[in-house]
Amino acid sequence: MHLLMLSSDVKIFDAGSRVANRMALYGSIVDELLIVVAGVGVPQEITLAPNVRAVTAGGTNRFSSFLNMQRTLRALTKEKAYDIVSAQDPFFIGVLGYGIAKARHIPFQVQLHTDCFSLGFLTESPRRVIEALLAIFILGRATCIRVVSERVLKSVRKVTKVPVTVLPIHTEYTSDVGPTRSNIGSLKFLSVSRLTSEKRVHLIIDAVALTPDAELTIVGDGPLKKSLEFRVKRLGLGERVRFVGWQDPAQYYESADVFVQASRFEGYGVSLIEAGLSGLAIITTDVGIVGEVFEDKKEALVVSGTSSAIAVAMKRLIEDKEIRMRLGAQALESARHHSMSMEEYLLCYQRALSRCSI
Incomplete structure (x- = not known):
């Protein structure tokens, strides 16, 4: 199988x-993989493997990179000629992708990693509404669709009857649960999050301000970093x-007691799985998995x-160690049950592609 993949991930x-x-690794299940990336720059x-290559034509801005x-x-x-x-x-x-698939008369797979029909997505900005309308158009014209969670599947089923495969994002994280943790102090x-508007890290910071016995570490970077740092300074939380980065x-994960997420929307939530595999108690909004x-x-x-609401949950876990430990233990069990090996993941990925080529 010769696979042509379109991406915007310059990483x-x-x-x-x-x-x-x-x-x-995807190269192990196809004859050839060519990834064409939309990226600003040069x-x-x-070459990522003997049969895996990625290219980008670059551009001075998003519009020119799209045209290129x-x-x-x-x-x-x-x-x-490509097969998919x-x-x-x-x-x-x-x-x-739809334009190329239609012009070359080949099957068209659409991957969906976020819940683009959720209220949180639609109300974030006018751009999100435009993206959701595009999604309705494109998903309805796909040969097959691959989504990352049952939540996203339910959303997709509202707009199309196209065959859908649910394949969770593979998580490579492994942890020695709990050896470095201390409950002193x-x-x-x-x-653990990108510092962007939909992640709402500012809500977690504000919750810490309402919770005197809480310390917060933020792993991540993004366009809102400076404004979030200013918020911490303004609230007098520099020591907590x-x-x-x-x-x-x-x-x-190994040194924390509790993982906190406040996202407006998620399709999956890799950091949630990683936190679960670390045996952490979790506080989260109702998103993703x-x-x-x-x-x-x-x-x-x-x-x-x-x-x-986040502060109330924080205080509860501070005051009740038994609940905190129980949540962490059950999160670990559930995350392990949900996870799969890379070999299993690649096999499922190959089946999803085969379903599209039929």
Whole structure:
């Protein structure tokens, strides 16, 4: 099988990154994988495996990168025939994928990693509404669809009857549960997140301000970092909230007591699974795999999207060690049950592609 994949993830060009390694592994289940990436900047090309290559035509801005990607796709598909076109989202990348698949008369797979029909997504900004409308159009014209959770499947079923495969995101994280934790002093809360508006990390910071015995470590980076740092300073939380940037979160999972997430929407929630595999008690909003893997009061405390609700949950876990330990133990069991090996994941991925080629 010769697979043409469309992506907007420029981390593919970072040799050794998680996404680059994952793309290289996909080469084990296809004859050839060509990844065309929409990215701002200079043109790039990288070989990730003998049969896996990624290219981007670059561009000075998003619009020019979109046009350059379109021209690149036309040229590449004239040179060689592909068996499947797979777009990593049903938005603007999906539009390009649909156009190429239709022009070359080949099957079209759409991947959906977020819950783009949820209220949280639709109310975030006018752009999200446009993306949801594009998704309705593109998903209805796909040959097959791959989603990352049952929540996203339910959303997709509202707009199309196209065959759908549910394949959770593979999580490579492993942990020695709990050996470095100490319950001396304040309880250690952890957020692992991109610092963007939909993640609502500011709500977690505000909750810490309402919870005197809470300390928070934020692992992640993004466009809101400076404003969040200013918020911490304004609230006088400099000694209780620290930003460590984006890095391997393993050491922070191992030393934390509780994981906190306040996302407006998620399709899956990799950090939730990682926290569960670390045996952490979890506080989260009702997004992604919540309800599918982690249930309220069983493996997590599920809260509304307000700082006061998060603070109430924080105080409860500070005051009741028994509940905190029980939630962590059950989250660990559920996360392990939900996880699969890379070999199992690749087999399921191959089946999803085969379903699209029929």
